[in-house]
Amino acid sequence: MDSSLNATRRARELAEIRDCVVDVLVVGLGATGAGAALDAAARGLSVAAIDAHDLAFGTSRWSSKLIHGGLRYLASGQVGVARESAVERGALLRHTAPHLVRAHPYLLPLTPAVRSAQARFVMAGYRLGDGLRVAAGTPRPLLPGPSRLTAERTLRLAPALRADGLRGALLSWDGRVVDDARLVVAIARTAAAHGARVLTRCRALALSGDGAQVRDELTGAEFGVRARAVINATGVWAGGLSPEVELRPSRGTHLVLRPGALGGLGAGLHVPIPGERNRFALVLPQADGRIYVGLTDEPVDGPVPDVPEAPESDVAFLLDVLNSVLREPVRRADVAGAFAGLRPLLTAGDAPDDPDGGRTSDLSRRHAVITSHDGVVTVVGGKLTTYRRMAEDAVDAACPTAPRSRTARLPLVGARPVPGAEARHPGVSPADLVARYGWEAGAVQELARRDPALGETVAAGITRAELVWAVRHEGALDVDDLLDRRTRIGLVPEDRAAALPAAAAALALGPEGAIPPGRTGTRARGDGTRPAGQV
Numbered sequence: 001m002d003s004s005l006n007a008t009r010r011a012r013e014l015a016e017i018r019d020c021v022v023d024v025l026v027v028g029l030g031a032t033g034a035g036a037a038l039d040a041a042a043r044g045l046s047v048a049a050i051d052a053h054d055l056a057f058g059t060s061r062w063s064s065k066l067i068h069g070g071l072r073y074l075a076s077g078q079v080g081v082a083r084e085s086a087v088e089r090g091a092l093l094r095h096t097a098p099h100l101v102r103a104h105p106y107l108l109p110l111t112p113a114v115r116s117a118q119a120r121f122v123m124a125g126y127r128l129g130d131g132l133r134v135a136a137g138t139p140r141p142l143l144p145g146p147s148r149l150t151a152e153r154t155l156r157l158a159p160a161l162r163a164d165g166l167r168g169a170l171l172s173w174d175g176r177v178v179d180d181a182r183l184v185v186a187i188a189r190t191a192a193a194h195g196a197r198v199l200t201r202c203r204a205l206a207l208s209g210d211g212a213q214v215r216d217e218l219t220g221a222e223f224g225v226r227a228r229a230v231i232n233a234t235g236v237w238a239g240g241l242s243p244e245v246e247l248r249p250s251r252g253t254h255l256v257l258r259p260g261a262l263g264g265l266g267a268g269l270h271v272p273i274p275g276e277r278n279r280f281a282l283v284l285p286q287a288d289g290r291i292y293v294g295l296t297d298e299p300v301d302g303p304v305p306d307v308p309e310a311p312e313s314d315v316a317f318l319l320d321v322l323n324s325v326l327r328e329p330v331r332r333a334d335v336a337g338a339f340a341g342l343r344p345l346l347t348a349g350d351a352p353d354d355p356d357g358g359r360t361s362d363l364s365r366r367h368a369v370i371t372s373h374d375g376v377v378t379v380v381g382g383k384l385t386t387y388r389r390m391a392e393d394a395v396d397a398a399c400p401t402a403p404r405s406r407t408a409r410l411p412l413v414g415a416r417p418v419p420g421a422e423a424r425h426p427g428v429s430p431a432d433l434v435a436r437y438g439w440e441a442g443a444v445q446e447l448a449r450r451d452p453a454l455g456e457t458v459a460a461g462i463t464r465a466e467l468v469w470a471v472r473h474e475g476a477l478d479v480d481d482l483l484d485r486r487t488r489i490g491l492v493p494e495d496r497a498a499a500l501p502a503a504a505a506a507l508a509l510g511p512e513g514a515i516p517p518g519r520t521g522t523r524a525r526g527d528g529t530r531p532a533g534q535v
């Protein structure tokens with residue numbers, strides 16, 4: 001089946017789900033819910049998956065985009081969580097999303113604040129992390145091991161660092177996804193390719209073990225969806241639909257710096273947080289040149305907002321930490337944007353392996369699958385890295401007699417050559433397009449070849465062709481979908497304002513005029529090779 005999501009397909013499938021009983025209804029289309037939809041559909045079950053807003057509307061788009069090897073969990077004695085992370089990282093790098101997930105280098109600068117004993121301790125941890133890689137069967141060429149760099153090499157990779165007293169850096173590698181929201185879109189489209197009905201702007205008003213009362217947020221129409229099993233994957237909002245589930249959200253803020261703000265940064269940075277032992281801020285250069293700086297961890301009480309705000313106190317804190325290692329300070333005026341997300345952490349009572357009930361950063365990152373008295377299965381906690389395993393566990397719990405999960409090696413859309421496309425396109429596609437679309441890059445480029453006006457860059461390196469592609473194939477229904485989730489232009493308010501007319505123009509073209517069938521599917525000829533331009 002075609003993987004394309006668009007307004008036409010939504011209208012058709014929305015009408016269909018009112019008249020049938022599906023095997024599984026998944027509520028929430030972040031990484032976890034999209035993963036559950038894919039897991040169930042790939043087992044041959046009939047699936048409807050709904051989101052009140054859009055694909056990746058919630059926490060999944062506010063992550064640091066790390067695909068963790070689980071080292072920090074090992075440090076806190078959570079061996080099972082660490083191993084699970086390393087295994088899932090390996091699956092993404094090798095099989096499911098090698099086009100979106102790559103190894104990325106990180107430097108821990110050895111400034112006078114980092115004592116030699118601490119550096120030795122951290123290096124020992126990195127070696128343990130490398131052991132996790134081996135245990136998970138991820139080959140070294142996909143994820144290099146740690147090493148120590150001289151001060152000279154450190155400054156070549158991170159010229160903005162203060163040179164005084166710098167003894168070099170510890171270099172480590174971990175997984176990184178090019179864009180968390182794109183990962184969710186790829187998972188959801190792969191689910192659609194396996195027959196799942198993926199429906200955005202559909203809010204679950206109430207759940208029961210045999211379905212949900214749903215409102216179409218575009219028309220206001222309310223209707224019932226009947227299902228043999230119901231999975232609540234609404235993340236930080238899960239308690240609103242399943243009151244048994246108690247969450248203690250924790251806010252994580254990132255700053256967005258403009259390209260060039262840290263002068264040719266060639267690696268991520270772990271910046272020690274002054275006064276804290278083994279807690280680091282992250283400096284994360286992005287594919288579009290912007291740099292994210294994160295990350296706070298503050299408990300949040302009260303109602304859960306749709307889009308959390310990044311408070312000025314978080315911005316000031318992150319700037320202070322960053323500036324503690326820089327030659328020239330970054331000022332508030334250099335911060336082009338900021339974003340915050342809420343971690344869906346379970347309270348101590350629900351969290352498996354919870355080491356203690358103290359700081360939210362210490363709460364377990366392990367996920368939980370909780371079956372309510374009425375049969376609704378809630379899957380919550382965890383992290384982006386382990387979305388696939390969370391999804392598998394949820395479907396196992398909701399559909400105990402279903403065939404076994406098939407997703408551990410199932411390539412997501414774009415991960416494998418598409419019949420008819422591979423011969424002509426990947427070799428000529430620009431590397432940044434390949435990094436975002438994998439084997440679909442050629443088809444995106446083809447849009448601009450047919451209509452050169454679509455080759456124009458809108459903002460942050462994104463072309464009009466990409467916006468049109470998102471409307472036709474990635475389920476974008478309005479300008480917010482285009483600017484805030486299919487692309488991340490919206491993270492910088494002035495870029496967003498500049499791109500609004502192009503987004504409106506792409507929507508006006510509508511979902512028709514799609515690239516011929518066969519060029520957007522997932523079916524693999526599958527020789528395991530990577531598109532040109534990938535490491």
Ligand SMILES: Cc1cc2nc3c(=O)[nH]c(=O)nc-3n(C[C@H](O)[C@H](O)[C@H](O)COP(=O)(O)OP(=O)(O)OC[C@H]3O[C@@H](n4cnc5c(N)ncnc54)[C@H](O)[C@@H]3O)c2cc1C
Nearest residue numbers: 028030031032052058059060064066204235252341384385
């Ligand atoms: C700041 C921060 C940084 C992080 N960094 C990382 C990282 O680097 N690596 C990593 O592995 N993990 C990271 N995480 C964790 C990870 O992002 C989350 O665990 C994960 O994204 C949660 O995904 P989810 O699908 O469970 O929830 P969400 O992405 O929040 O999805 C829930 C969805 O449910 C929908 N919804 C809500 N209510 C309803 C309703 N009534 N009806 C229908 N739909 C509804 C929402 O619109 C939303 O789309 C980070 C988290 C935060 C907050």
